[in-house]
Amino acid sequence: MNWTAFRAQAPELATLADEWIADAHVLLLGTLRADGSPRISAVECDVSGDDLCIGMIWQSTKALDLERDPRLTVHSLPPGRENTRGDLKLYGRARALEAPEKRAYEAVMQARLDWAPSEPYHAFAVDVTSAGLVVFEGGGQSVLSWRAGNPVRRRVRDNIA
Template sequence: MRWQEFEQAAPRIAALARERFTQEQLVLLGTVRRDGSPRISAVECDFTAADFCVGMMTPSTKASDLLRDPRVTAHSLPPGKENPLGDVKIFGRAVEVLDRREKDVYEDAIFARLDWRPPEPYHCFAFDITSAGFVRFEDGGRRWLAWREGEAEREEFLADGPC
C-alpha cells in the first residue's frame, strides 16, 4: 500500500516515520545488488500527499538495484549508541514514478524543502509498504510497534532479562 493508505492502517508508526524522515531529510535505503548481497545508502526522502518517495540520479547503482529487484527498506538515521529517539523501519517494494503529474508533485515537495528541482533524467521511486516497525530502548527494556499489511498495529514492552 502507498503512504496515504499506510497512514490510515498504521497511524502511530506512520507519524513517527514522517516526523523522523522529515526532520532528518535522509533515510538509510537498503536495496539488493545484482549478486543478491545487500546495499545500504543514505538518500534524501520526501513526502507528497499520497507517497513517501526517494529520488536518484541517472545512472545510479541504487536505481539499477530497484529496477531489477524492487524490494526495499528505509531505516531512520540512529543518532548514536543510546538512540533515545528509537529506530523506524519501513519495508516494501519500490515503484518507479513515471507519470509526469506525479513527478511534478514530487518535484514540488523537493522545491518546498530545498528551493531546487532535480534535473532530468532522474529516477523517482514511491514506496509500496508491506510492513513497518519502531523500537526504542527505555525503562530497562524495549518498546516496539509493529505492523504488517492486513494486520493491526501492535505494541509491546519487553523488559530486558538476563542474557
C-alpha cells in the same frame, strides 16, 4: 500500499515516520545487489501527494538495484548511541514514479530546498508492506510492529542483555 493508506492503517507508526522525514529528510535505504547481497545508502525522502518518495541520481547503483528488484527497506538513521527515538524500519517495494508524479515530487523538493532535480533522474514511491519501531529504554525494549491488513502490535520486553 501508498503512504496515505499506510497512515490510515498504522497511524502511530506513520506519524513517527512523518516526524522523522520532516526533521531529517535523510533515511537509509536498503536494496539488493544483483548477486543478492545487501546495499545500504543514505537517501533523501519526502512525502509528495499520496506517496513517500525517494529521488536518485540517474543510473545510480541503488536505482538500478530497485529497477531489477523492487524490494527495499527504509531505516530511520539513528542519531547516535543514545538514540532515544528508537529505530524505525519500513519494508516494501519501490514503484517508479511517472511524469506527473515526478513533477509533483519536484515541486515538493523545490519548496523545501529551493532546488529540484532535473531529468534524467530516478524517483520511486515506497509501497509499504510492513513497519516496525524499536525503542530501548530502562534495560528493555518497546516494539511496535505492523503488517499490511493487520493492526499495529505492541510488545514490551524487559531486561534485554
